[in-house]
Amino acid sequence: MSVAWQFYISTVLIYLGVDVIACWGLNLQFGVAGLVNFAYIIFQAAGAYTAAVLTLGPAKPARLGGFQQYIGGAHLPFPLPMLAAGLVGGLLAAVVGGFAIRRLRSDYEAMVMLVVSLIATSVATNQVGLVNGPNGLALVPKPLASLVNLSPIGYQWFFTGLTVVIAVCVYWLVHVVTSSPLGRTLRAVRDNEQAAAALGKNVTGLRMLAFVLGGVIAGISGAILVEFISAWSPGSWLYPETFVYFTAVIVGGSGNNFGVMVGALLVPVAFLEATRFIPQFGPPGLIDALQWIIVGVLALVFLWFWPRGVIPERRRRFPVAGEAGARRSPLRIGTPR
Amino acid sequence: MNTLVPAIGFGLVTASILAVAGVGFTLQFGVTNILNLAYGDIMTAAAFVAYLVTRAGISVWLALVAGAAFGAVFSVLLNRGIYTPFVRHGTRLFGMIIVTIAVSLILQNGLLAGFGANFFSLTMPRPSTVHIAGMVFTNVQLAIIAIAVVAMLLIHVLLRYTKLGKAMRATATDPDLARSCGIATDRVIDLAWAMSGALCGLAGVILVMNVTAFTDTTGAQFLIPIVAVAVLGGIGQPYGAMLGALVIGLASELAAAIISPEYKDVVAFVILVIVLLARPQGILSEIATRKEVAA
Numbered sequence: 175m176s177v178a179w180q181f182y183i184s185t186v187l188i189y190l191g192v193d194v195i196a197c198w199g200l201n202l203q204f205g206v207a208g209l210v211n212f213a214y215i216i217f218q219a220a221g222a223y224t225a226a227v228l229t230l231g232p233a234k235p236a237r238l239g240g241f242q243q244y245i246g247g248a249h250l251p252f253p254l255p256m257l258a259a260g261l262v263g264g265l266l267a268a269v270v271g272g273f274a275i276r277r278l279r280s281d282y283e284a285m286v287m288l289v290v291s292l293i294a295t296s297v298a299t300n301q302v303g304l305v306n307g308p309n310g311l312a313l314v315p316k317p318l319a320s321l322v323n324l325s326p327i328g329y330q331w332f333f334t335g336l337t338v339v340i341a342v343c344v345y346w347l348v349h350v351v352t353s354s355p356l357g358r359t360l361r362a363v364r365d366n367e368q369a370a371a372a373l374g375k376n377v378t379g380l381r382m383l384a385f386v387l388g389g390v391i392a393g394i395s396g397a398i399l400v401e402f403i404s405a406w407s408p409g410s411w412l413y414p415e416t417f418v419y420f421t422a423v424i425v426g427g428s429g430n431n432f433g434v435m436v437g438a439l440l441v442p443v444a445f446l447e448a449t450r451f452i453p454q455f456g457p458p459g460l461i462d463a464l465q466w467i468i469v470g471v472l473a474l475v476f477l478w479f480w481p482r483g484v485i486p487e488r489r490r491r492f493p494v495a496g497e498a499g500a501r502r503s504p505l506r507i508g509t510p511r
Numbered sequence: 512m513n514t515l516v517p518a519i520g521f522g523l524v525t526a527s528i529l530a531v532a533g534v535g536f537t538l539q540f541g542v543t544n545i546l547n548l549a550y551g552d553i554m555t556a557a558a559f560v561a562y563l564v565t566r567a568g569i570s571v572w573l574a575l576v577a578g579a580a581f582g583a584v585f586s587v588l589l590n591r592g593i594y595t596p597f598v599r600h601g602t603r604l605f606g607m608i609i610v611t612i613a614v615s616l617i618l619q620n621g622l623l624a625g626f627g628a629n630f631f632s633l634t635m636p637r638p639s640t641v642h643i644a645g646m647v648f649t650n651v652q653l654a655i656i657a658i659a660v661v662a663m664l665l666i667h668v669l670l671r672y673t674k675l676g677k678a679m680r681a682t683a684t685d686p687d688l689a690r691s692c693g694i695a696t697d698r699v700i701d702l703a704w705a706m707s708g709a710l711c712g713l714a715g716v717i718l719v720m721n722v723t724a725f726t727d728t729t730g731a732q733f734l735i736p737i738v739a740v741a742v743l744g745g746i747g748q749p750y751g752a753m754l755g756a757l758v759i760g761l762a763s764e765l766a767a768a769i770i771s772p773e774y775k776d777v778v779a780f781v782i783l784v785i786v787l788l789a790r791p792q793g794i795l796s797e798i799a800t801r802k803e804v805a806a
Contacts (some may be wrong), residue, residue, distance in 0.1 A: 210605050276788060280605040281546045286787050289735060293780045300773040417612055424609065459628040463620035470613035470620075477597065477606055477613075 177327050184330040186443060191337035192399045193422065193438040198348045198431060199391030200419050205428035205487070206352055207384035208364030210280050212287035212416055213270065214392060216294045219411035220266045221259035221393025222400035223305055226314045228255040229401070242306040252317040256340075256397040263393020264386045271385040275378065291413040298408040310407025317401050337398055344391055348431055351387065358490075360384055361429070414466065418442055421473045427483025436485055445469065518768035519761065520646030526760025527659035528718050532733065533740030533752040534666055535710025539586075541683040541747020542703040545594055545607055549615035551734030552622075553589075553708065554715030557582045558633075558725055559622060561716040565634040574633065575658070575716050582712020583705040589614065590704045615731065623727040630724035633716075655717045662713065666749055669706075679703055683747045736763065736776065739783035758782075 175183075196218055203209040232247040250258070274286050299308045322332055351357050362370040363380050371377045400406050418441060426437020445468055476483065536550055560581040561574035597610050641648050648656075670676035681689040682699045690696045718733060719725040740759050744751025759779050767775040 273788060281608045282787055284605065284608045285546065286784055289780050289784050292735060293777060296777055414616060420609060460624050463623040466616050466620040470617040473609055473613040477602060477609060478600060
């Protein structure tokens with residue numbers, strides 16, 4: 175395989191890894207816990223920003239040749255910026271969730287989150303001292319680049335491997351959460367909040383937990399992305415990006431971790447990456463516009479024909495002891511999944 | 512003081528545009544309970560219709576009518592063609608948000624694909640300025656305020672003194688009861704979309720009459736202040752929306768004058784979030800919080 179192809183394939187794989195991880199986090203919030211987080215991209219952005227700042231080192235003042243201003247710079251060794259990114263994503267989720275997770279109708283909840291997303295973009299763009307304003311950050315060093323000492327293409331594959339390892343860890347986390355009694359309770363809260371509360375479940379606490387875990391995962395996905403592309407700007411984290419992730423989760427099958435992975439492969443990667451192969455035509459910006467139209471149409475088509483996605487969430491049946499269904503199919507007892 | 516008085520003047524103009532847009536938004540939301548996030552993009556589409564009309568050499572005042580007519584027809588078709596089928600198909604609150612955002616993205620990027628990423632402006636009559644009590648208005652801005660006042664009066668007369676207005680208010684309060692009382696709720700819903708769409712189109716055109724240039728995202732950027740106006744005034748309450756428009760229009764222009772122009776929209780955002788979180792039932796009223804989407 176030629177080097178150019180290897181570069182292309184490894185890049186697509188890394189983007190896929192980032193999108194899959196992000197979709198798992200969103201699935202935990204939306205698919206499993208039923209939280210309509212239309213500010214999801216903000217948590218990814220916050221994680222990315224944290225990882226960038228913690229690898230860039232302290233900001234140099236302009237008179238010493240510094241060209242970007244930000245707060246809290248440091249040089250931390252490799253895994254720490256990513257862990258910090260997860261931590262910040264989770265903390266931000268705790269703050270936002272603290273005031274935004276209320277008993278609101280789901281479309282109002284989406285509205286509040288959408289507005290949070292817009293406010294965050296507005297503040298990040300206008301307060302230049304915070305994250306270098308609309309220009310964002312650049313020249314973020316790549317992790318372990320000096321340590322592993324590989325050729326550029328070798329490093330690409332090394333980073334791909336790193337992404338896969340992180341993705342596997344995140345999958346393990348979401349799998350543990352969704353297949354445990356905790357996941358069952360979260361789904362119960364999603365499907366019938368009043369019933370779950372009546373059974374003594376702490377509804378607000380559970381929703382908050384799912385929200386914060388989703389925030390942690392979003393932060394980690396952002397960290398991988400920023401360490402790979404080594405740049406960060408508020409303009410690339412606008413709310414339509416959240417819509418892409420929502421479309422991916424819906425297309426794949428909300429509530430099903432495997433389905434969501436397929437969704438991430440189909441929507442952000444296949445539809446947004448495959449269009450690179452189409453020869454450039456029309457005025458600049460036309461292809462971008464068509465991509466967004468395709469994503470919109472895709473969301474509508476799936477909501478109409480397959481609202482549960484290509485790989486729907488498995489329906490879990492829990493026969494009650496003594497119920498007719500339980501006697502007829504004894505095998506189901508004890509194997510609820 | 513020197514900056515505040517002109518800011519109040521700008522605030523009145525912004526409030527006029529917001530009032531037209533906000534009343535249209537709240538009427539439709541109140542009757543059908545669908546949070547139509549494509550509203551801002553329909554405004555942009557109407558502005559482009561007006562742009563085409565003025566480019567054909569026709570006066571901007573006829574372009575206003577064309578924009579409003581386009582908004583009305585487009586909104587009815589959008590509801591009949593996409594929203595109502597989805598609601599009947601079983602799509603509920605969150606699903607409808609995805610549907611309206613998808614429509615918004617399709618519309619906005621359709622305009623971008625069709626017209627290109629350029630700045631557009633309407634061909635306007637020769638500008639002149641008028642000084643009123645320390646505030647400076649252009650003749651166009653005065654016309655915008657007059658259009659808004661007339662539109663609001665018409666809405667008031669329609670809602671208070673006609674049978675249609677009564678039927679609309681009944682459908683907004685309880686669609687099932689309204690239907691069993693013999694009100695043709697389907698027709699009322701169509702008319703609500705048409706009225707809301709006409710106001711939406713009108714608002715889109717007066718919005719771009721007031722700016723030097725507009726793009727495919729101009730209406731979408733105006734959406735959150737509109738929602739803020741509707742929510743502050745109480746969903747489905749046209750009079751509340753008028754008041755909300757005044758509050759948010761003045762507050763955002765004053766914030767722009769006192770803090771910084773970039774924070775103009777943040778004021779509306781913050782008001783919206785506070786109202787939604789602090790008193791969703793109180794201000795949105797019992798009706799809106801309990802009801803499902805109506806088709």
